[in-house]
Amino acid sequence: MLIKKEDLKKDFKDNLITLYAEDVSEASLEHKYFALSEVIKKYMFENWMKTNRNYSKNEVRQVYYFSIEFLLGRILESNLINLGIRDLCKEALSEMGINLDELCVIEKDAGLGNGGLGRLAACFLDSMASLSIPGHGNGIRYRYGFFDQKIMDGYQIEIPDNWLKDGYVWEIRRNEKAVRVRFNGNVRMVNSNGRLRAIHENYETVLAVPYDIPIVGYDGSTVNTLRLWSAEPMEREFDFSSFSSGDYTKAVEYKYSVEAISQVLYPDDSSIQNKSLRLKQEYFFASAGIQSILRTYKKKGKPIEELYRYVAIHINDTHPSLVIPELMRILVDEENLTWEKAWDITTKVVSYTNHTIMSEALEKWPVSLMMSLLPRIYTIIEEINRRFYLEVKDKFNNNWDKINKVSIIQNGNIMMANLCVVGSRFVNGVSELHTEILKKQVLSDLYEIYPRKFKSVTNGITHRRWLLKINPELVELINDAIGSSWIKKPNSLIELKKYIKDKDFCHEIADVKLKNKIKLAKYIKEKNNIELNPKSIFDIQAKRFHAYKRQLLNIMHIMYLYNKLKENPNTDIIPRTFIFSGKAAPGYKLAKEIIKLINCVADKVNNDNSVNDVLKVVFLENYNVSLAEMIIPCAEVSEQISTASKEASGTSNMKFMMNGAITIGTLDGANVEIKEAVGDDNIVIFGLKAYEVLNYYKNGGYSAMEIYNNDMRIHQILDQLVNGFWCVKESGFIDIHEHLLKYNDEFFVLKDFDEYVKAQEKISRLYQDKIKWNEMSINNIANSGRFSSDNSIKKYAENIWNV
Numbered sequence: 001m002l003i004k005k006e007d008l009k010k011d012f013k014d015n016l017i018t019l020y021a022e023d024v025s026e027a028s029l030e031h032k033y034f035a036l037s038e039v040i041k042k043y044m045f046e047n048w049m050k051t052n053r054n055y056s057k058n059e060v061r062q063v064y065y066f067s068i069e070f071l072l073g074r075i076l077e078s079n080l081i082n083l084g085i086r087d088l089c090k091e092a093l094s095e096m097g098i099n100l101d102e103l104c105v106i107e108k109d110a111g112l113g114n115g116g117l118g119r120l121a122a123c124f125l126d127s128m129a130s131l132s133i134p135g136h137g138n139g140i141r142y143r144y145g146f147f148d149q150k151i152m153d154g155y156q157i158e159i160p161d162n163w164l165k166d167g168y169v170w171e172i173r174r175n176e177k178a179v180r181v182r183f184n185g186n187v188r189m190v191n192s193n194g195r196l197r198a199i200h201e202n203y204e205t206v207l208a209v210p211y212d213i214p215i216v217g218y219d220g221s222t223v224n225t226l227r228l229w230s231a232e233p234m235e236r237e238f239d240f241s242s243f244s245s246g247d248y249t250k251a252v253e254y255k256y257s258v259e260a261i262s263q264v265l266y267p268d269d270s271s272i273q274n275k276s277l278r279l280k281q282e283y284f285f286a287s288a289g290i291q292s293i294l295r296t297y298k299k300k301g302k303p304i305e306e307l308y309r310y311v312a313i314h315i316n317d318t319h320p321s322l323v324i325p326e327l328m329r330i331l332v333d334e335e336n337l338t339w340e341k342a343w344d345i346t347t348k349v350v351s352y353t354n355h356t357i358m359s360e361a362l363e364k365w366p367v368s369l370m371m372s373l374l375p376r377i378y379t380i381i382e383e384i385n386r387r388f389y390l391e392v393k394d395k396f397n398n399n400w401d402k403i404n405k406v407s408i409i410q411n412g413n414i415m416m417a418n419l420c421v422v423g424s425r426f427v428n429g430v431s432e433l434h435t436e437i438l439k440k441q442v443l444s445d446l447y448e449i450y451p452r453k454f455k456s457v458t459n460g461i462t463h464r465r466w467l468l469k470i471n472p473e474l475v476e477l478i479n480d481a482i483g484s485s486w487i488k489k490p491n492s493l494i495e496l497k498k499y500i501k502d503k504d505f506c507h508e509i510a511d512v513k514l515k516n517k518i519k520l521a522k523y524i525k526e527k528n529n530i531e532l533n534p535k536s537i538f539d540i541q542a543k544r545f546h547a548y549k550r551q552l553l554n555i556m557h558i559m560y561l562y563n564k565l566k567e568n569p570n571t572d573i574i575p576r577t578f579i580f581s582g583k584a585a586p587g588y589k590l591a592k593e594i595i596k597l598i599n600c601v602a603d604k605v606n607n608d609n610s611v612n613d614v615l616k617v618v619f620l621e622n623y624n625v626s627l628a629e630m631i632i633p634c635a636e637v638s639e640q641i642s643t644a645s646k647e648a649s650g651t652s653n654m655k656f657m658m659n660g661a662i663t664i665g666t667l668d669g670a671n672v673e674i675k676e677a678v679g680d681d682n683i684v685i686f687g688l689k690a691y692e693v694l695n696y697y698k699n700g701g702y703s704a705m706e707i708y709n710n711d712m713r714i715h716q717i718l719d720q721l722v723n724g725f726w727c728v729k730e731s732g733f734i735d736i737h738e739h740l741l742k743y744n745d746e747f748f749v750l751k752d753f754d755e756y757v758k759a760q761e762k763i764s765r766l767y768q769d770k771i772k773w774n775e776m777s778i779n780n781i782a783n784s785g786r787f788s789s790d791n792s793i794k795k796y797a798e799n800i801w802n803v
């Protein structure tokens with residue numbers, strides 16, 4: 001579709017009139033944002049309709065990506081980029097005296113995700129559409145997204161994210177496509193014509209209403225759909241006339257209990273487990289999604305037995321795992337297929353990605369809860385488990401230890417990862433290392449049963465957002481050097497290697513970085529009132545706060561530097577700005593205490609004139625997609641310092657390298673592959689290896705106390721945690737102290753400290769050689785194409801979905 005500037009201007013002005021009865025001079029930025037978005041929507045909708053018609057007419061296999069999180073961020077500018085009209089639009093608006101950037105920031109982030117997992121889902125949608133793969137998202141339309149974080153007196157405060165307050169332009173409510181989802185009640189088995197039949201009675205019905213968001217691919221031709229479900233009461237059940245019969249409060253209670261299902265995104269923390277509302281959410285979108293897929297499929301007029309030819313369902317972690325018994329339920333109870341046939345279809349259609357090896361994060365649900373909330377689904381899981389048991393008991397020679405480990409139901413709990421492996425065609429980890437750990441440890445017995453199910457697909461990020469959109473000046477440099485073919489073929493970024501020894505190019509790269517840093521320094525001055533030296537090294541750790549990600553190691557290194565400078569003011573230090581950003585789960589005490597510690601250290605360091613020429617510490621509140629877009633282009637050092645084996649992949653590591661930062665990291669997750677890609681000289685690696693960590697967990701032999709007693713730097717830092725050194729008023733950082741000493745430092749912070757300090761010294765040394773540093777930076781950018789999510793999606797398409 002060819003869009004002309006004059007048409008765009010006219011459409012925009014028309015919209016201002018029809019929406020707000022205003023002209024350009026009268027409209028507020030908000031109104032202009034909405035008017036523009038409506039124009040862009042119209043441009044997308046034509047191809048959306050075409051894409052949908054094409055999908056329903058032609059016999060193409062559709063992929064449905066089920067995820068309880070989609071962390072989209074803002075999408076106006078991405079849509080403009082993918083439609084190929086960002087510059088045109090900028091120009092058109094500027095001719096009317098409007099700055100596009102000012103409109104883009106009006107959009108509220110769609111923060112329907114916690115972090116990496118949700119953002120991955122969003123990047124994958126972008127890649128599927130850009131590669132013209134018929135791939136759609138299926139999730140929940142949360143009324144409140146991930147909380148907004150405020151820092152008050154150094155502490156994290158959570159504020160509800162009312163992102164829908166002013167309406168969301170990119171969605172369409174589709175009343176006519178609503179489906180019903182049933183909860184509670186009881187199940188009775190009856191014999192009908194020689195077949196056992198399940199009758200589900202006395203259930204409560206919830207209406208699932210879909211909201212569709214168009215996902216436009218790069219070049220605009222393919223427009224896929226993200227379908228998010230909202231939970232609403234059935235009108236019949238929520239009948240105000242019952243007021244007269246005295247049931248008014250009951251009716252209101254019903255309404256609220258139903259709406260609660262899609263009310264709020266759970267901020268992941270250890271307390272999710274056993275939350276019945278969470279289980280309701282999981283079944284709600286799994287069931288609604290499956291019903292909607294089957295309805296679409298049946299319109300094609302194909303026999304249900306052939307479903308697997310036309311449909312691939314992917315489950316992003318175990319949260320959508322009830323897809324498996326739900327599909328079984330419909331095939332057996334409603335389509336009247338035999339169990340065997342239904343199971344054959346289900347296990348050909350579904351595939352599963354695991355995203356963590358942390359045992360606390362592996363989902364399990366009490367049998368009692370499942371039985372009462374989803375009685376029919378429970379009986380199906382029980383039957384899957386029974387048949388699976390018959391299959392493995394011979395294979396494992398009645399080895400009960402092993403049989404129990406693979407069992408779907410264990411000690412009164414349903415183990416969702418086991419259900420997923422048994423019920424899926426393929427299972428994959430999200431980096432090579434992570435997949436190896438799944439095979440050898442976490443899911444080793446299941447791997448023994450199904451070796452061919454296991455695959456590895458390393459995560460990726462969409463370079464269209466994480467480079468093209470967020471770092472325009474770097475993009476201009478790249479395009480001048482190697483042309484713009486990398487936008488369609490991200491691996492072509494490798495051509496930049498030719499420029500590594502090009503002095504001019506090196507200088508230009510450094511200039512762009514400096515410009516970006518100056519912009520960020522200005523923002524930080526306004527936001528935090530901290531003055532930064534843009535020539536200092538910008539060293540950034542931006543991600544969720546989790547003990548295993550070890551923000552603590554980072555801040556302890558800063559505490560050590562401070563102590564060293566105080567002891568010897570002549571210590572030669574290359575000026576550094578340490579920037580932290582990220583949210584802790586509201587119930588995660590330790591993580592919140594680490595945030596407080598960072599803010600206390602920042603306060604003291606930044607206000608101490610004897611050190612603040614060389615050392616600055618900043619905590620940027622409310623890390624979200626938009627903030628990530630702002631800070632990532634400014635990083636020179638990317639902190640990827642998780643305890644080896646714990647970070648399944650990581651994706652910010654990829655975003656930072658793509659924008660020219662050098663990684664300081666452990667050999668964990670995708671860092672291993674980043675090291676392979678850039679070579680040992682272009683990354684700084686330190687710390688325990690995954691097998692060493694796993695070995696300590698298995699066999700013991702680590703004593704944090706011993707390190708505390710022998711390393712005086714650590715001794716001093718730990719003592720300062722509890723003697724009021726950093727925050728005089730506070731009672732001290734007792735939880736952190738105990739975590740490290742009393743509970744023996746579960747994530748090996750003390751163990752890796754010495755190597756981390758040395759790695760940081762190496763970073764400083766490297767930075768002094770500006771030429772070398774810029775070469776490293778170019779090398780990182782050049783090798784980052786491999787981590788485009790286009791590559792991940794191609795692998796899924798070929799090896800897993802068969803599309």
Ligand code: 26V
Nearest residue numbers: 116117269270355356358361647648649650651
């Ligand atoms: C959740 C929890 C909750 C309880 C406390 C411990 C804990 C640890 C981890 C998690 C995360 C669960 C799933 C998840 O978000 N995994 C992330 O997925 C990303 C995309 O694949 C990947 O890059 C991250 O490494 C991985 O942590």
